[in-house]
Amino acid sequence: MKIFYPFLTATCLLVTHANAQQALPLYTPGHEEMMLRYKKAAILDSVSRNTVFKSSVNPNWQHKEAFWYCNVLKDSVREYVYVDAGKAVKRPAFDADKMAAGLQAATGKTFDASRLKISRMDYSTDGKQLSFELDKQYFVCTLPAYICRKADTLSFRSAGRTGFQRKSSRWESFETASQSPDGSWEAVIKEGNVLIRNKATGAEQQYTTDGTQEKPYGSIAWASDSRYLVCYHIAPAVDTAVYYVLTSVAGTKRGQLRSQPYKQPGDPFTTYEMFVCSVGEKAARKINTPVIDFFEAPALHWRKNDSRYFLFERIARGHQQFTVTEVDIQTGNTRNVLEEKTNTFIYESRLFTSYLAQSDEMIMTSERDGWQHLYLINTLTGSNKQITKGEWVVRSVDSVDAVKREIWFSASGRNKGEDPYNVHYYRIAFDGTKLMDLTPAPGNHTVLFSPGKAYFLDTYSQINVPAVTELHATGSGKTVLALEQADISLFLSKGVRLPEPFHAKGRDGVTDIYGILCRPADFDSSKAYPLIEYIYAGPQDAFVPKSFLSSLSEMQSLAALGFMVVQIDGMGTANRSKAFHDVCWKNLADGGFPDRILWMKALAGKYSYIDTTRVGVYGTSAGGQNALGALLFHPEFYKAAVAACGCHDNRVDKQWWNEQWMGYPVGKHYEEQSNVTNAYRLQGELMLVVGEADTNVPPESTYRVADALIKAGKTFEFLPVPGLGHSDGGPYGKIRKRDFFVQHLLNTLPPKRNQNELKQTH
CATH class of the missing domain: 3.40.50.1820 (Alpha/Beta hydrolase fold, catalytic domain)
Known part of the structure; x- marks a missing residue:
């Protein structure tokens, strides 16, 4: 694909304009017609409210194979649906008329059977009782007689639901005190310096002496075996403020000045110089790596069976270099396990990494072949294998199963004949085999997994095609039930x-x-x-x-x-x-x-x-x-x-x-x-x-x-x-x-x- 992208070239590409086809009279409405159009526009501002029904399903899982959901229909009518995924059965969650009668008998109040606003609901294990929250009150009803009573509290078993998850941050947060994983030691920042306290005896060992209030040590992190503590000598950068004036604050007679710290391009970042403290030694040891001068102190990834080594990530300022570095605590030396460079940019917030300590591997995304794809990296040797390939884009990673050696991810552009932006969901083995399209139907998909991921709900639509929601078995990808199809007639x-x-x-x-x-x-x-x-x-x-x-x-x-x-x-x-x-x-x-x-x-x-x-x-x-x-x-x-x-x-x-x-x-x-x-x-x-x-x-x-x-x-x-x-x-x-x-x-x-x-x- 030939691209012209320098600023001046792009600006001058299209310098003339003529509409050769223009032969029709211009639409220029009169004032009276325009007023009618304004009224139509005002109606369309809210036309989708209460006119499109069954466009999504919000599952409330009772356990790994059953859930209920509510459809809000025309005139705020509500229907409750119960689904047993294991039996492939969809039915009304309860008899609304009998429920309303049972509630009236219990409370003396009249309830509209078609508009019960239940926010939480749970079936007993034997299916003979239904507990729920209605209008901020708790009730328990015996089935099938629908004998209801009020309850003070209810213990709901709802197992929740999961969509695709956000990746965890690759940056650590600041800490000023931290207990070791085995509970034996406590790291403390005192007057800007690092001390380790024996929790059994109270004895303290000071590891640094050059920390100050202006340039303290901090952002501490323990090794998993409690033998080492990583810390940083920090040079904080104070962001300058931007200001604005609120001109019309109630109760005041003058404009109110407001400000906030605001980092603009070129402003300095806080820097972090890496050190390690070994329990039993008397001083911190500097790690032989450049000062981190972009973003915060990194998350650390320790080897499973050898806490002498850990990995950390670094994005160079300018977004053109990404490295994964291994630290040898005993020597203080480092080596780059992975180094990615580009002449343009690495999109840091779309960069996914997952560390598999058990096998000394990592999964990551990269655009090195011109498309965002998944790679398997050996963190001992640096060797890598491309997992996904082709002129399509990995959009997100939900999870990495280190035991089954599978990755669950979303992507777009792989399904030929479709809009290349449509999102589909997939599963693939670490070696690039067994790729399964979990959502093959044409359209833009959203997936919600059951607890344990045995099932998922797939809702898909197109800009001009209403939504369909289906229940699928994750293992095979097969459709268990067609749940809903959006009603857009109104x-x-x-x-x-x-x-x-x-x-x-x-x-x-x-x-x-x-x-x-x-x-x-x-x-x-x-x-x-x-x-x-x-x-x-x-x-x-x-x-x-x-x-x-x-x-x-x-x-x-x-x-x-x-x-x-x-x-x-x-x-x-x-x-x-x-x-x-x-x-x-x-x-x-x-x-x-x-x-x-x-x-x-x-x-x-x-x-x-x-x-x-x-x-x-x-x-x-x-x-x-x-x-x-x-x-x-x-x-x-x-x-x-x-x-x-x-x-x-x-x-x-x-x-x-x-x-x-x-x-x-x-x-x-x-x-x-x-x-x-x-x-x-x-x-x-x-x-x-x-x-x-x-x-x-x-x-x-x-x-x-x-x-x-x-x-x-x-x-x-x-x-x-x-x-x-x-x-x-x-x-x-x-x-x-x-x-x-x-x-x-x-x-x-x-x-x-x-x-x-x-x-x-x-």
């Missing part, structure tokens, strides 16, 4: 038009770019409608929704006003190949715009009613940065933008996010790609939105853009929202955004809100 009766998935070639002419289109339900194909892109090009993920209901948001209500609304994942976002992702490297201003523009032109080539001479864009946070960037760097295509809480200058935003993609040290490319630096380029119509209490992206990021625009003599709308945090402007911001696009893309007057022309839509 939803469709409200006048909703489902989104359409669409893909087109990107800037290289080879790679498919994926997105969705939302239309007005009543659009007229004989007229040309303006186009609005909802944008978020943050490289940390992909953002176009893949599951049913996930797009039922502002996109569809905005479309109801008379727009074609799209969302696209361009190059530079995650979950595709390494080359696809690398486009963002030191190049956030690219934003995938060359791909996005080609995608929208291809869409207009398919549908003549899409007008690419009237294109708007909106986004929040990184999407706010992108929305303004669209006007600054691609004014030939984008004509109007609403940019909310944007990280408009990557030097002003948070360190962890920006150095991951823009690199370290902070170079000239940070300045060259800043929306502040490039504000003078503005040609289209712009609205800037910012919450004055934004603790995610400093409000000053937006204010600096406003300052630069003013100095450049540009006109724009500016909406600061008192008291609001990191958001798109809240309900009022959404109103102003809609009015902005109606005015500038439809050339129609929005409601006269000060005259209460459309009061009911607020």
Whole structure:
């Protein structure tokens, strides 16, 4: 795949624009029609509430083979379902009419049998009693007579449920005191130095003397056999503060100054110098490894039968090098078991590692062959074997079974003929054999395992295909029961038009770019409608929704006003190949715009009613940065933008996010790609939105853009929202955004809100 990703090249790729197909009359509604459209949009803002049923199953496992769940139906009617997985039986959890009668007899109150709100429930082992919590009261009912009584407390046996788990952090937390695993010793930090206390005698041995309050020892960790203690000489870095003013705090007469520590790109990190204390010796021994100057002290992984050795991980600042290092405590020497380097970046938060001390192995993910895959590493020799292969991406790892030598993971892109972002779940052996697709049905899948993982619930859907939930046997993957299929009949009766998935070639002419289109339900194909892109090009993920209901948001209500609304994942976002992702490297201003523009032109080539001479864009946070960037760097295509809480200058935003993609040290490319630096380029119509209490992206990021625009003599709308945090402007911001696009893309007057022309839509 050929990629063009230097910032200036990407900016100049698409310098002309003409809609050759444009022959239809423009859709430009009159004011009265526009008012009707606003009313439709207001209805769609909440249309999915209480109109889509049975779209998911929330299992409450009683034991390893049985669970119950509740379906909330039209008019808040509730049905309770009991499933015996072992017998492949699904039935009503109880007789609702008899239950209501039994409760009335026990309490003297009337209960609606169709709307019992049970929050917890448990069957006795013999199935003859049902205990549950209803409206914050406990009850026990004898079955099948439904003789009920109140109870003071209940002991529920619910075994819970598990989805795919987050990996544990590779970084340790600070500790100032710690007991050894065998309970014999206690490590204590006193006046910045390390002491080990014999818990039986109270005798203490001081191991360090150069620790101070300003530069203490800490972050201590014991070996599993209690013979060694690892500690660090720490040089803390104090993060400087960012400030903001709350202008309208109740009960005050002055603006209230607030601040928070905030690490920005280039700011220093606390450093950690590694030492080891051996029980019985009198001084700490320095480990022969460079000072750790990025992130916190690492988690330690000890050899199973020899605590002389442990492993730790390290990410070099700049995210271009990852190492797994072995420490020999007796000599203080180290060796790198594994070293990964890249010319672009290693995505640290997607890097999975699992240490198998019993066999001196580790499982890890790597993009070394151009795709995120699983590898088996021998931690004694450093030799490695690739477990998964192909032009697809491992998305997450649920668990590693060291006994069965199996890995449970999710991935996307492996199932040919599907959207490559659809998530499926798999199991594979350490040697790369016995790969099983647990969720082969087309769609985007979510899995919940039973306790013990003998069964799992699979819920899958597509953006325009309602959800199905099935119960499967994990060992074979076979379907045990079809549990539910979403009912969307009421939803469709409200006048909703489902989104359409669409893909087109990107800037290289080879790679498919994926997105969705939302239309007005009543659009007229004989007229040309303006186009609005909802944008978020943050490289940390992909953002176009893949599951049913996930797009039922502002996109569809905005479309109801008379727009074609799209969302696209361009190059530079995650979950595709390494080359696809690398486009963002030191190049956030690219934003995938060359791909996005080609995608929208291809869409207009398919549908003549899409007008690419009237294109708007909106986004929040990184999407706010992108929305303004669209006007600054691609004014030939984008004509109007609403940019909310944007990280408009990557030097002003948070360190962890920006150095991951823009690199370290902070170079000239940070300045060259800043929306502040490039504000003078503005040609289209712009609205800037910012919450004055934004603790995610400093409000000053937006204010600096406003300052630069003013100095450049540009006109724009500016909406600061008192008291609001990191958001798109809240309900009022959404109103102003809609009015902005109606005015500038439809050339129609929005409601006269000060005259209460459309009061009911607020």
